[in-house]
Amino acid sequence: MPTVVIQPSLGNPDARRHWKDTMVRPVPLGRIDAALTEELRQEFIRMHPDNEARFWGMTANQDKGVDKLRTGDVVLFTGANHVQGIGEVGLVLRNAAVGDLLWKPHPDRGSYHNVYSLKSFTFTQIPYAEIWALPSFNTGDNFMGARFLTGTKADEILTGLDITTRTAAERERSAQQAEVERAAKVLGFVADEALHVESTEYVHPGGRMTVNRFEALLVRRYREHLGVETRRIRCDAGVTDMAIGTDDDLEIVEAKSNTSRLSVRTAIGQLLDYGYHIPGVRTFTILLPAQPEPSLESLCLRLGITLVYLDSEGHFTRCEAARGARVAMAALLAPLLEQATV
Structure with a gap:
């Protein structure tokens, strides 16, 4: 099950600046090219074939939480009593040089060296009340500070807000293909012919999350x-x-x-x-x-x-x-x- 991060994004000047600089619109990958090895550059290109991505970063005080992040995890960007956007984690790296090319270091906590790109993203305006209504959350919670949710709370966010990630959809399609291949073999069908079923295909809608509102x-x-x-x-x-x-x-x-x-x-x-x-x-x-x-x-x-x-x-x-x-x-x-x- 994906980790779900609740990430305040408008609560202070730094967060608002980061939201404006690297979230409102995708960042060209050329902006961080100078800090990338050739191997890492190729990873970014594979993950983001359009050569641009949205980014978020955290300082060293969030190292422990970021250690849990994997591709396909979900981030709720919060502020002004609403979930302002929902993203799916792409590449995760601890690299101060990349962070410094994206954001000015914090005067006290240093570089935003925990950097992750977003594989998919959609802007939203979901009132906090919809999260408060979920069984494991409390009315009046304003989600101060980043939270890394797993288990029951993460599942409630994903099912309660009806979020489908690109990674989950791709895994489902892969599992469906494997089932068809096994059944085709047992029944004597030609696997390639059996797999030509358009309804099993997942078409990613331009890098956007699927959130049924x-x-x-x-x-x-x-x-x-x-x-x-x-x-x-x-x-x-x-x-x-x-x-x-x-x-x-x-x-x-x-x-x-x-x-x-x-x-x-x-x-x-x-x-x-x-x-x-x-x-x-x-x-x-x-x-x-x-x-x-x-x-x-x-x-x-x-x-x-x-x-x-x-x-x-x-x-x-x-x-x-x-x-x-x-x-x-x-x-x-x-x-x-x-x-x-x-």
């Missing part, structure tokens, strides 16, 4: 519509989009950005997975940006899953599954939960 915005709008306290619950199946009610009478809401059959099927599966792992779930709800086609609506209601969707005027419509269907779904999962916890 629409679902979070839809959830926020629905929360405002409800006017009640909601929360998010973490379990082995992930982090819920929304949970409403008490521990013994929960409604779990899963939001999707479109009404396609694939999205609705995925939401159904996620809700069942949450219901398996979270005690006390009594209502399963899918939140959509529009009314789905009749067959999907009927499928959800017959399964005991409630639908909530935006109508053409921007109002939320709730199609409640029959009480009997909802009770049956909860009862179906409850014994499985008891077996899983024995």
Whole structure:
């Protein structure tokens, strides 16, 4: 699992200057060429074939944390009560000469000799409140000082903010290729022919991170519509989009950005997975940006899953599954939960 760094980037003059100089727009690699060995120069070119990259740096007081960084780790650049951008770590090096070509040394702590490039990056405006809503974080935390998160907290950031890194996508595609090759061999297919499946390809969108914001915005709008306290619950199946009610009478809401059959099927599966792992779930709800086609609506209601969707005027419509269907779904999962916890 990637390490997630929470990196203040606007809180003091040095940080704001670094943000402006090496983050607002990519830096030509020629700017650091004089400090690179030929081997390191080739590494940068392989990682950044456009011959430019965004950079961040840290002084010696962050050596221990930077020692954990690897290609594919995720950085949340924070400031002004928002996540201002999300980046994926590219090359990591401890090199004062490179740091000094990018930033003026700190008057007390010296060179920003911990340097990392960003393999991909996207600007964002994510309120801190969306992180505070995650189970392991606290309301009012202003994220002062760099933090290197692993384990549960890192996983909650990645799943809760719906972040997909380029590295993770490439690894997934590689794993899919390996599975196809194994299956092709067993079934007697020609591997090259079996691998020609466009849907398995990952096209990197111009060095940008993939951060799904629409679902979070839809959830926020629905929360405002409800006017009640909601929360998010973490379990082995992930982090819920929304949970409403008490521990013994929960409604779990899963939001999707479109009404396609694939999205609705995925939401159904996620809700069942949450219901398996979270005690006390009594209502399963899918939140959509529009009314789905009749067959999907009927499928959800017959399964005991409630639908909530935006109508053409921007109002939320709730199609409640029959009480009997909802009770049956909860009862179906409850014994499985008891077996899983024995």
